[in-house]
Amino acid sequence: MKPSPFTYHRPSSVSEAVEVLAELGEDGKVLAGGQSLVPLMSMRLAAPGHLVDINHLPELDSVEVTDTTVRVGALARHSRVEHDAAAYAAIPLLRQGLLNVAHPTIRNRGTTVGSLVHADPAAEMPAVLALLDGVVQLSSTTGSREVPASEFFLGPMESALRAGELAVAATFRRPPDGSGSAFLELARRHGDYAMCGVGAVVTLDADDALTAARVALISVGGGPVLVDVTTAITGSGGGFDPAVLRELVDGPIDPEDDIHASADYRRHLAHVLTGRALTRAREHAVRGRRQERAA
Amino acid sequence: MNTPASTTEPLVRVRFTVNGTPHELDVPARRLLSDALRHDLRLTGTHVGCEHGVCGACTVLVDGRPVRSCLAFAVTLEGAAITTVEGCCTADGSMGPVQQAFQDCHALQCGFCTPGFVTTITAYLDDVADPSAEEAREAISGNLCRCTGYQNIVAAVQRAAELKRGETP
Numbered sequence: 492m493k494p495s496p497f498t499y500h501r502p503s504s505v506s507e508a509v510e511v512l513a514e515l516g517e518d519g520k521v522l523a524g525g526q527s528l529v530p531l532m533s534m535r536l537a538a539p540g541h542l543v544d545i546n547h548l549p550e551l552d553s554v555e556v557t558d559t560t561v562r563v564g565a566l567a568r569h570s571r572v573e574h575d576a577a578a579y580a581a582i583p584l585l586r587q588g589l590l591n592v593a594h595p596t597i598r599n600r601g602t603t604v605g606s607l608v609h610a611d612p613a614a615e616m617p618a619v620l621a622l623l624d625g626v627v628q629l630s631s632t633t634g635s636r637e638v639p640a641s642e643f644f645l646g647p648m649e650s651a652l653r654a655g656e657l658a659v660a661a662t663f664r665r666p667p668d669g670s671g672s673a674f675l676e677l678a679r680r681h682g683d684y685a686m687c688g689v690g691a692v693v694t695l696d697a698d699d700a701l702t703a704a705r706v707a708l709i710s711v712g713g714g715p716v717l718v719d720v721t722t723a724i725t726g727s728g729g730g731f732d733p734a735v736l737r738e739l740v741d742g743p744i745d746p747e748d749d750i751h752a753s754a755d756y757r758r759h760l761a762h763v764l765t766g767r768a769l770t771r772a773r774e775h776a777v778r779g780r781r782q783e784r785a786a
Numbered sequence: 787m788n789t790p791a792s793t794t795e796p797l798v799r800v801r802f803t804v805n806g807t808p809h810e811l812d813v814p815a816r817r818l819l820s821d822a823l824r825h826d827l828r829l830t831g832t833h834v835g836c837e838h839g840v841c842g843a844c845t846v847l848v849d850g851r852p853v854r855s856c857l858a859f860a861v862t863l864e865g866a867a868i869t870t871v872e873g874c875c876t877a878d879g880s881m882g883p884v885q886q887a888f889q890d891c892h893a894l895q896c897g898f899c900t901p902g903f904v905t906t907i908t909a910y911l912d913d914v915a916d917p918s919a920e921e922a923r924e925a926i927s928g929n930l931c932r933c934t935g936y937q938n939i940v941a942a943v944q945r946a947a948e949l950k951r952g953e954t955p
Contacts, residue, residue, distance in 0.1 A: 492837070493816065493818070493821075494816045494818075495816070496795050496814065496815070496816055497815055497816060498796075498815065499798050499815035499859075499861055501861070501862075501864070522859070522862065525857055525858060525859070525862070526839065526854075526857055529818075529839075529856075529857045529858065529859070530838035530839050530857060532816075533818075533837055533838055533856070534838060542815070542859075544859075544861070544862050546862050547864065547865075570851070593928070594842075594927055594928025595852070595925075595928060596842065596845055596852040596853060596854060596906060596928045597839065597854065597857075597928065599848075599851040599852060599853055600848075600853045600854070600857065600858065681927045682927060682928055
């Protein structure tokens with residue numbers, strides 16, 4: 492199948508882009524990497540009347556790392572974020588999540604901010620944004636606003652982006668010192684959408700005991716499902732109580748049957764992957780602590 | 787088949803180079819890069835399999851990085867340097883190291899998926915000079931082959947790396 496016809500716009504600045512988007516209103520759709528949008532158009536599941544191509548706006552191709560945040564511009568390809576050494580040093584979960592996003596070839600073109608706006612419930616980066624209390628910066632001709640992850644993902648393929656708005660960047664916040672993270676998922680084939688995936692961030696105190704833990708699950712709800720699992724930490728702070736974990740995760744998730752996996756199987760995966768991701772995140776935190784002490 | 791008479795769609799001008807040759811095309815905005823290469827430029831080495839980004843047969847290099855040509859509109863590649871399988875040969879037109887390795891290792895049967903493998907591996911070996919079998923497998927994980935099987939293709943990745951390094955055992 493081929494995409495249906497559309498009118499193409501190639502603005503040369505962000506201000507021009509938002510002006511075009513303002514004029515187009517509901518008819519306008521932003522084209523960044525296109526790794527989700529183009530196949531949807533080829534399959535005629537989407538047929539936007541106008542595409543506004545932001546691939547020629549180098550001002551959006553940025554990865555800015557501070558002591559507490561990583562800010563990713565709308566044109567930063569997944570592969571750029573993945574290979575950015577400073578971004579990895581600040582927030583390892585970015586690369587841990589990105590390595591699960593399709594294949595390297597797709598990551599060469601697809602953008603991280605585009606993936607957030609697309610809001611696929613099976614996508615990894617919305618879960619990463621949620622876990623890191625991130626925000627998305629949206630611009631329009633009438634101004635700009637920041638929307639926290641908790642208010643950005645409204646449902647399957649639905650974000651808080653309004654007609655006329657351009658998502659210009661996303662800011663991911665660095666977890667507290669003594670934190671570790673992991674991202675695990677299970678897909679039928681390497682690089683496919685996950686049947687279930689889990690990102691985890693845990694934090695240790697000065698004695699390496701767990702003090703806080705959160706997970707974000709994908710493919711088991713309308714968007715990333717963020718769950719605070721701190722109460723599942725065992726008395727010694729050395730691990731998690733599996734029964735409590737199961738209970739905490741079971742409430743908020745709502746997996747569905749499809750041809751790839753039954754709802755029950757996805758629920759089973761959510762339990763197993765949550766346990767594994769938390770264990771892996773704790774190991775990561777302990778390793779980080781050792782390296783700190785050695786240095 | 788760049789025949790404006792056959793369509794009422796407005797055409798958009800786009801300029802890019804393919805295998806070093808500059809091109810200026812007037813195409814409908816919805817023209818996929820894969821179709822622009824095959825139909826407008828008659829470079830039929832790029833193969834189109836699934837046309838939704840899964841199979842990898844249409845992979846070309848955009849500014850040196852592997853990209854699915856079926857998942858990009860030609861008009862968005864204004865100013866890009868594109869390399870297709872036709873550009874993965876040596877300067878004198880004989881087989882490049884990856885193509886030679888595919889022959890040496892019997893890494894193709896029907897050959898349909900091969901152009902996507904050759905472009906992907908060509909770019910990969912620019913970054914990694916001596917991949918392990920496991921790394922080679924990861925490098926080609928986004929490309930599907932339905933007849934050769936992957937063992938020989940993994941071997942070809944390593945053989946191509948040898949050829950590139952100038953080792954000819």
